[in-house]
Amino acid sequence: MARTHQEWTQLADSLQIEHRAFIGDGYCEAADARTFDCVNPANGRLLAKVAWCGEGEVNRAVSQARAAFDDGRWSGLAPLARARILKRFAALIRAHSDELALLETLDMGKPIGDSTSVDVPGAAYCVEWFAEAIDKVGGEVAPVDPRLVGLVTREPVGVVAAVVPWNFPILMASWKFGPALAAGNAVIVKPSEKSPLTAIRLAGLAREAGIPEGIFQVLPGAGDVGRLLALHMEVDCIAFTGSTGVGKLIAGYAAESNLKRTWLELGGKSPNIILEDCPDIERAARAAAGGIFFNMGEMCTAGSRALVHRSVKEPFLAALRKAAEGYYPGDPLNPATRMGAIVDRIQYDKVLSYIAKGRSEGAQLVCGGSAALSETEGLFIEPTAFDCPKPDLTICREEIFGPVLSVITFDTVDEAVRIANDTEYGLAAAVWTSNVSTAHQVARRLRAGTVWVNCYDEGGDMNFPFGGFKQSGNGRDKSLHALEKYTELKSTVIKL
Incomplete structure (x- = not known):
């Protein structure tokens, strides 16, 4: 019970x-x-x-x-x-x-x-x-x-x-x-x-x-x-x-x-691409919220960049604001709480400094942007999202490791892929589309160890290897591939 x-x-x-x-x-x-x-x-x-x-x-x-x-x-x-x-x-x-x-x-x-x-x-x-x-x-x-x-x-x-x-x-x-x-x-x-x-x-x-x-x-x-x-x-x-x-x-x-x-x-700075033919904008927005606000955004796979096609940007932002409301922080010991406290003062100050940096560089707040529950003496930060005028802002490029989402607008699939891959990291990515060919084509072009299609951070099964490209590291956790990491290969040759 x-x-x-x-x-x-x-x-x-x-x-x-x-x-x-x-x-x-x-x-x-x-x-x-x-x-x-x-x-x-x-x-x-x-x-x-x-x-x-x-x-x-x-x-x-x-x-x-x-x-x-x-x-x-x-x-x-x-x-x-x-x-x-x-x-x-x-x-x-x-x-x-x-x-x-x-x-x-x-x-x-x-x-x-x-x-x-x-x-x-x-x-x-x-x-x-x-x-x-x-x-x-x-x-x-x-x-x-x-x-x-x-x-x-x-x-x-x-x-x-x-x-x-x-x-x-x-x-x-x-x-x-x-x-x-x-x-x-x-x-x-x-x-x-x-x-x-x-x-x-x-x-x-x-x-x-x-x-x-x-x-x-x-x-x-x-x-x-x-x-x-x-x-x-x-x-x-x-x-x-x-x-x-x-x-x-x-x-x-x-x-x-x-x-x-x-x-x-x-680390990671994972892109979550919402194409023009996204099958369900509200579901995509809920997944985007979960991808950055779950675990207070303290995830290497956090979907910290939402790349949204210009034609669906406004409905996406509206749905995102609504989804973010469900992650307002609360007492971690309350089973109803969906977002808890930042791990320590160092990380708390770091996240707030990135939020201040986003504002100073011209990003527009979509939601959040402040500390929360200050009366508790706890380290709580509101679920925060920015509408970013260009993809090279500091908050769009550096790993924040907190509940801060950068929303970036694009006009073509090629532009979305270019922005997605324009990072030193390559841990995870996602694409939302109704076209199965587009899904396969974009997934192949994304330089990431895990690519989700029409979902984000699904598949916690141990059968999937976990790890990244580029400066997201080497080797893989999970799956039988992880066993290989902790063994040495030996060749034994016996002459009959």
Whole structure:
């Protein structure tokens, strides 16, 4: 039975929050007792003082992971045995779904309705999906000279560091550790200091599920922890989701050290193209609103640029204003809330500065444009959209990571595609049209890892690979392609 606003509030008041790192077989403080404050962005209250790991903790965790990987306590298990343990892990995530959802909402500010319906069940689904896949993925027998037997196999890469973002903390973490664990690796998760609580709790659940000591560890801390992991000579692979700027640093550290395998899922400035023959303008406007206001716009796939044909611009804007009303921010613990708080003061100030920049550069407000609920001491911003006179305004080009939409007008399909591709990013895109040929032609021309047609941000199924072109990164999360990231190919040639 779904909980009420009051019930979630009462549960939050009684919640016991684990604040320590998880190294080896259990929770521990940082050796120097250093901590950082974990604050609820909806009201400014301190949630916990979280262990801030340093070089000592990184070295301990990597040493534990290396020993655990090398002795085969996990990688040496039969795939079916690993699958059974991972399925228990997924079941424990579901059994603790209310607790994990509450941690996610208190820590990051997202609506509890999203945490319970998207983030936590999505993480359990991810772990379960890869558990079910690993005993069904085999190698190859190469077609070689009959005097030889040629085998092509995949082996786990070794020690994997997963540096994960603050916007979907448990879900994005699962997209890394799910396939990495399934492939047989030892994993060290470094959660964002802005939202570390679910990753910390997951470590205890992983151990309870039977994942061996040293195979799943969590190191909370700031950027120095990610840097140390990326530089560590005993880390074999690093998977990062976050900003393009930090991704470049991670790649540099990897190259500077042992040339560890490096997978980056980075930023986006995704175009949502509304063509003249859009089949349903109101539905397109609702999808555009969801594509930028869901999760407070703190999404790498956010449809932050709506490219609208001049002939349908006015009805689109009218429908967009109406749709935006449904995202006015509210208490994240209220199940009726659709947009919560911005994650922290730094991001809050950044988003407001972009809104001010849009105004100063001549963009016209369609809706929003201000802070909200200031009496709560929370970090809330109205769902905001601008009608932009040209596509090269700052708000049209830079990733804002907040609930700010730029509406750009075009006259031809070629112009729309040119504007859409005129960005350093290439994560996602969408096109709305009634013509199936146009849909295919435009989708082929868009330089993006995911293209939606007549929808936006649909298809949360694990069968779809997720990642981008250009400076949106490399490699793919989700799908069987993600398993490839955490393995090495080996050719074995036997002479008969």
